[in-house]
Amino acid sequence: MKQTESSKTIGIGLLGLGTVGTGVVKILKSQGRAIEKKTGIRLALRRVCVKSLSKKRGVALDRRLLTTDPSDLIRDPSIDILVELIGGIHPAKEIIHRAFLNGKHVVTANKALLAEEGGSIFREAARLGRKLGIEASVCGGIPIIQSIREGLASNSISQFLGIVNGTCNFILSAMSQGNLEFREALRAAERSGYAEKNPRLDIEGVDSAHKLAILARLAFRTEVPLKAIFVEGISKLSKVDIQYASELGYVIKLLAIAKRHGRAVELRVHPTMLPLDHVLAGVRGVYNAVFLHADQAGDLLFYGKGAGEMPTASAVVSDIIDIAKRATGQADLKVRKSSPPDALPVRPMDEVVSNYYLRFQVEDKPGVLGRIAQTLGKNHISILSVHQKESHDSRSVPVIILTYEASEKNLRRALRAIDSKGGVRQKTVVLRVEK
Amino acid sequence: MKQTESSKTIGIGLLGLGTVGTGVVKILKSQGRAIEKKTGIRLALRRVCVKSLSKKRGVALDRRLLTTDPSDLIRDPSIDILVELIGGIHPAKEIIHRAFLNGKHVVTANKALLAEEGGSIFREAARLGRKLGIEASVCGGIPIIQSIREGLASNSISQFLGIVNGTCNFILSAMSQGNLEFREALRAAERSGYAEKNPRLDIEGVDSAHKLAILARLAFRTEVPLKAIFVEGISKLSKVDIQYASELGYVIKLLAIAKRHGRAVELRVHPTMLPLDHVLAGVRGVYNAVFLHADQAGDLLFYGKGAGEMPTASAVVSDIIDIAKRATGQADLKVRKSSPPDALPVRPMDEVVSNYYLRFQVEDKPGVLGRIAQTLGKNHISILSVHQKESHDSRSVPVIILTYEASEKNLRRALRAIDSKGGVRQKTVVLRVEK
Numbered sequence: 006m007k008q009t010e011s012s013k014t015i016g017i018g019l020l021g022l023g024t025v026g027t028g029v030v031k032i033l034k035s036q037g038r039a040i041e042k043k044t045g046i047r048l049a050l051r052r053v054c055v056k057s058l059s060k061k062r063g064v065a066l067d068r069r070l071l072t073t074d075p076s077d078l079i080r081d082p083s084i085d086i087l088v089e090l091i092g093g094i095h096p097a098k099e100i101i102h103r104a105f106l107n108g109k110h111v112v113t114a115n116k117a118l119l120a121e122e123g124g125s126i127f128r129e130a131a132r133l134g135r136k137l138g139i140e141a142s143v144c145g146g147i148p149i150i151q152s153i154r155e156g157l158a159s160n161s162i163s164q165f166l167g168i169v170n171g172t173c174n175f176i177l178s179a180m181s182q183g184n185l186e187f188r189e190a191l192r193a194a195e196r197s198g199y200a201e202k203n204p205r206l207d208i209e210g211v212d213s214a215h216k217l218a219i220l221a222r223l224a225f226r227t228e229v230p231l232k233a234i235f236v237e238g239i240s241k242l243s244k245v246d247i248q249y250a251s252e253l254g255y256v257i258k259l260l261a262i263a264k265r266h267g268r269a270v271e272l273r274v275h276p277t278m279l280p281l282d283h284v285l286a287g288v289r290g291v292y293n294a295v296f297l298h299a300d301q302a303g304d305l306l307f308y309g310k311g312a313g314e315m316p317t318a319s320a321v322v323s324d325i326i327d328i329a330k331r332a333t334g335q336a337d338l339k340v341r342k343s344s345p346p347d348a349l350p351v352r353p354m355d356e357v358v359s360n361y362y363l364r365f366q367v368e369d370k371p372g373v374l375g376r377i378a379q380t381l382g383k384n385h386i387s388i389l390s391v392h393q394k395e396s397h398d399s400r401s402v403p404v405i406i407l408t409y410e411a412s413e414k415n416l417r418r419a420l421r422a423i424d425s426k427g428g429v430r431q432k433t434v435v436l437r438v439e440k
Numbered sequence: 441m442k443q444t445e446s447s448k449t450i451g452i453g454l455l456g457l458g459t460v461g462t463g464v465v466k467i468l469k470s471q472g473r474a475i476e477k478k479t480g481i482r483l484a485l486r487r488v489c490v491k492s493l494s495k496k497r498g499v500a501l502d503r504r505l506l507t508t509d510p511s512d513l514i515r516d517p518s519i520d521i522l523v524e525l526i527g528g529i530h531p532a533k534e535i536i537h538r539a540f541l542n543g544k545h546v547v548t549a550n551k552a553l554l555a556e557e558g559g560s561i562f563r564e565a566a567r568l569g570r571k572l573g574i575e576a577s578v579c580g581g582i583p584i585i586q587s588i589r590e591g592l593a594s595n596s597i598s599q600f601l602g603i604v605n606g607t608c609n610f611i612l613s614a615m616s617q618g619n620l621e622f623r624e625a626l627r628a629a630e631r632s633g634y635a636e637k638n639p640r641l642d643i644e645g646v647d648s649a650h651k652l653a654i655l656a657r658l659a660f661r662t663e664v665p666l667k668a669i670f671v672e673g674i675s676k677l678s679k680v681d682i683q684y685a686s687e688l689g690y691v692i693k694l695l696a697i698a699k700r701h702g703r704a705v706e707l708r709v710h711p712t713m714l715p716l717d718h719v720l721a722g723v724r725g726v727y728n729a730v731f732l733h734a735d736q737a738g739d740l741l742f743y744g745k746g747a748g749e750m751p752t753a754s755a756v757v758s759d760i761i762d763i764a765k766r767a768t769g770q771a772d773l774k775v776r777k778s779s780p781p782d783a784l785p786v787r788p789m790d791e792v793v794s795n796y797y798l799r800f801q802v803e804d805k806p807g808v809l810g811r812i813a814q815t816l817g818k819n820h821i822s823i824l825s826v827h828q829k830e831s832h833d834s835r836s837v838p839v840i841i842l843t844y845e846a847s848e849k850n851l852r853r854a855l856r857a858i859d860s861k862g863g864v865r866q867k868t869v870v871l872r873v874e875k
Contacts, residue, residue: 032594032736040594042779043661140591146737148591156575156583159467159475159757226478284743287722294741301467301754302581306729308719308741319736322594331766344477 012041015329016051018078018109020100021090025114025141026053027063028318029088034064036322046329048322052078079103086328088321089113098122105135110332112324114141114317120215124228128345136331138324143216144169144293146316147309148323153223157299162224164264165297166277166439168288169216171311172207173239173259175199177247177276178289181256186244199291209238210259210274217261221272224297225265226346229272233351237275246364246434249394249405250278255362256286257436271352278362278438355414360389363408364434365423366401373428374404384419386411401430407438447476450764451486453513453544455535456525460549460576461488462498463753464523469499471757481764483757487513514538521763523756524548533557540570545767547759549576549752555650559663563780571766573759578651579604579728581751582744583758588658588732595734597659599699601712601874604651606726606746607642608674608694610634612682612711613724616691621679634726644673645694645709652696656707659732660700661781664707668786672710681799681869684829684840685713690797691721692871706787713797713873790849795824795873798843800858801836801865808863809839819854821846836865842873 017033019026033050041047053070054077078084079100087104089111091097097118101111111130113119119126119142130137140150144167153162168174172194179190191208194200206212214236218229239259250257260277263270279286284306288294293311298304310316367373378388387409394403408416420433452468454461468485476482488505489512513519514535522539524546526532532553536546546565548554554561554577565572575585579602588597603609607629614625626643629635641647649671653664674694685692695712698705714721719741723729728746733739745751802808813823822844829838843851855868 028736036594036596036736039596043593045779146734147740148587151591152583152587155762156586156758157754158478158761159471159754161471161474282722284722287717287719292739299581299754301463301471301750301757303745303748303751304727305582305745306741306743308743310738310740313738315736316738319592319594319734322736323591326593327590343480 012045012047013329013333014047014049015086015325015332016049016081016084017325018051018081018084018087019053019090020075020078020087021092022053022055022062023090024314025317025321026088026090028314029090029321030064030066031315032318032322040326044326044330046326046333048325048329051084052081054078075100079107079109084109085332086110086112086325088325089115090321092117094118094121098126101126102129105129105133110136110138110328112138112141112321112328114321116142116212116215116219120218120231123219123222131343131345136328138328139219140324141317141320143219144295144307144309145311145313146319147293147295147307147311148320149220149295149307150223151323151327152307153220157302160299160301162265163298163300164262165220165224165295166285167216167220167261167295168258168285168293169261169295169311170207170213170259171291171293172200172204173210173213174288174293175291176208177239177242177257177259180242180244181247181251184244184248187240187242208240210236213259213261213274217263217272217274220261220295221263221270222346224263225270225349227270227349228346230351233272235273235275235354235357239276242276243434245397245403246362246436249364249392249403250362250436253392253405253407254281255279255438256281258285258288260285260439262439266352268349269352270349271357273354273357275437278436280440283439355412357413358410359413360410360438360440361408361416362436362438363406363420365404365406366430367404368400368428368430369396369402370428376426376428377404377406377423380422381406381408381419384411384415386415386419447480447482448764448768449482449484450520450760450767451484451516451518452760453486453516453519453522454488454525455510455513455522456527457488457490457497458525459749460752460756461523461525463749464525464756465499465501466750467753467757475761479761479765481761481768483760483764486519487516489513510535514542514544519544520767521545521547521760523760524550525756527552529553529556533561536561537564540564540568545571545573545763547573547576547756547763549756551577551647551650551654555653555666558654558657566780571763573756573763574654575759576752576755578654579730579742579744580746580748581754582728582730582742582746583755584655584730584742585658586758586762587742588655592734592737595736597700598733598735599697600655600659600730600732601720602651602655602696602730603693603720603723603728604696604730604746605642605648605694606728607635607639608648609723609728610726611643612674612677612692612694615677615679616682616686619679619683622675622677643675645671648694648696648709652698652707652709655696655730656698656705657781659698660705660784662705662784663781665786668707670708670710670789670792674711677711678869680832680838681797681871684799684827684838685797685871688827688840688842689716690714690873691716693720693723695720695874697874700784701787703784704787705784706792708789708792711871713871715875718874790847792848793845794848795845795875796843796851797871797873798841798855799869800839800841802839803835803863803865804831804837805863811861811863812839812841812858815857816841816843816854819846819850821850821854
């Protein structure tokens, strides 16, 4: 078969022209020729669906491409790939569904949709022989989805730890480096444009849980019920714990943690103490990173910008190119049939085992520490080290205990007993430790 | 078109059954079913070409698969993909050529061949519509090739810094952490199995130059004449410079450096001082990492095991799967036509600009330092800082000078003048500094 010398043209329909959509248009404009030279594929922007036709845009665009009706994209036979960048569950889900039915492949950055409805969307894409590109949904410009799906295709991934929310990492870096309380660091993030007006989804860990669900689905090939993920945000962290952690040689990061134990998986998002020489400890500011263990390839780290106009748009366009390459071949999309993912049970948080950092605020009286140690022991929790700190008020003394591995169930039982007795002045602070 | 429910079978011919080849067989055995489940592709090992039929192997293998004649693989119509793991230029090049002509795709880990003959091999693959998988040739288990080729397809890469030789990084880490001289650290690497019997290609930077050539070809889409790469190894490094660097807040790594300046490129391999908070500074032991800057995605780091049986075999098998996926589609391999790479000129080392660390061993006499500073100034080299160290012998005193950016040409001229005059006791030590 002779190669054709001319480029193939692939039609793009863009749904949403916010930050990322604008970035996509910029890349198509500035890199279009370079992409054609590299791949032999011409990417042609056919239609752009927006909320308002009159709004001023951050990029020059032929106004005749604009429409407010998604159906104009879905029904356009010259569009091969629909790029969904409107976010939210509805109507994004229905539009993607109709695009699939109309023979279009889809690229989306919609992590909430993928986390909540990923199972049915992937099944539908497979049933209809459509491609679904999701690189932009997790860690912006880092090609982590492709690396898990393809680069590590011959590997079983046994666990990964991810710093997947730039807002939280910025806040924690600011608390640590600037000795700030959470509220002050959040304000700094807002001033720098790294926190949204309503930052709840970020700081309470929900966004990280969405990304964990998407990554775990791919890494473990399992359905991930979002509700089964244990989620704890960073809004209750005190700078005093960050400081004590630092004195003990640790840094605190909001981690998305996934571990596979045979046929079960462990999925959790919470502030986590990491030793200072851990490869994730140096990931500062708005950077994201995923550290994973693959059985053949070993330990791997992927690090880069997790959000922002151009990094996320870069991921969208790499998905477009990937699908365009396959779409110009056609058959690759249709011949093969992979099995659907399993539904591995998620281990209940009670059964999760971890090392812990515990900060007790105790009365400076004889016997209190002994009672705490005794209660921990009764609950099968062994003490690794004890650190009594200088008191910041006259009423109580902070005591830090690092434990060996213990189950959440035993830990909670022990803390209920300790916190309800006399001698302890406030609810004990718990941080989980990874090595 | 209806999907076929049955798996496609792809035939593999394995040329070479050394460390990596054995790892490939292990993965095909242990992960074959999982790969089939994920991808719908059955990978069938058809023939294995070895030097000796009687040698004991590290993996159980049907002896009927073995042959000593590469032609048995090249002519076998049931083989779709030839995996070349014999290394060296000849006969690897000729075998790959014949495999292409016989309709086979090729996966290779042969970095020397790709660095020296990559241009003609890639051209031939493109001309004949064959795929060439090279993931295993650089950084073992890290999917860096795929990330550059596909994940960053919409980006221009402006520069990258790579720790791409595990032996050198192990030696430098040992020198730094164990306060060892080069020879002692090399022996430690040999004892740990991290240095080959003849480690010259590693320690003199040649292996890093091979990998730099392969990465630069992909990242910049240019032909890279291997001889145009400036190469300096680590065998002349003294622990005293590692110690002084550490006191100044730097660590020394052997870096493969590639920078693009418009239509020219800069390519060099040498020991490099990096600030301790640089993202590459924490890459220790046999780990590899590539830090790159992409115009859209921003700064990215890829980190993992750069060598070893299973990481490298993992990369080989991920290439096999990638090609198999496309091969079951067929058309994708043939329809598109990308342009050949450019031949960007390599900037001569004389014109390269860098910051420098200079260690002068001077007589402890008035006026010497002044003469050095004057000569540097005359050659347009500005001094950033001066550090006089305690003397280790009675005859000379080490003086460290960190410079602002200067050209290699000016630096060499200045050092020729300084080293040839009185007052300087030995050839001045030069280390380049990256930020």
